[in-house]
Amino acid sequence: MKKINLFPTIFSAARATGLRAWQTGLLFQKVARTALDTIQDVLRAEIKNGNAQLVADFLADKALPAAKALLLKRMTTRLLMRIGLRGALASSVVGWILPFVLEKMIQVGVKTGFFEKIKNHDSVTDALHRLDELKRAVWKIITPDAGSSAELLPDDAPMPPALPAPKQ
DSSP, rough: OOOOOOOHHHHHHHHHHHHHHHHHHHHHHHHHHHHHHHHHHHHHHHTTTTTTHHHHHHHHSSSSSHHOOOOOOOHHHHHHHHHOOOOOHHHHHHHHHHHHHHHHHHHHHHHHTTHHHHHHOOHHHHHHHHHHHHHHHHHHHSSSSGGGTTOOOOTTTTTOOOOOOOOO
């Protein structure tokens, strides 16, 4: 009976799967960054309009349903425009990435005391500064590999090449 060495086949399949997961990770990071920027833009606009308390209430899940729906609609619309996808795929991507990023924002806001800081500082500049701090903290939570010197590629950078299918 002839022995078959499966190690090269398993290794090449694992390598292909790992590389594809890595490429998907880049896409996830790009969409997560876009969602975070979109949320930040909407919340910054509200703070500049003098609605810092609304932003704090929204992130603490204490806002009125009408205000919450309006902010979510603005975020969803802007994110749909920014990600550059169409139809059901765009709706699906926005449907899972926006709640994910918002949930992380709320978790970090509670953990860092963001809501108390917003309530204690009445100026718009302070509120915007606190919102920027929150954004940086959320990004570190979403992409925890800060020490690996990995960085997000610009939008116009080419995607890494796909691996060839494993030989059978």
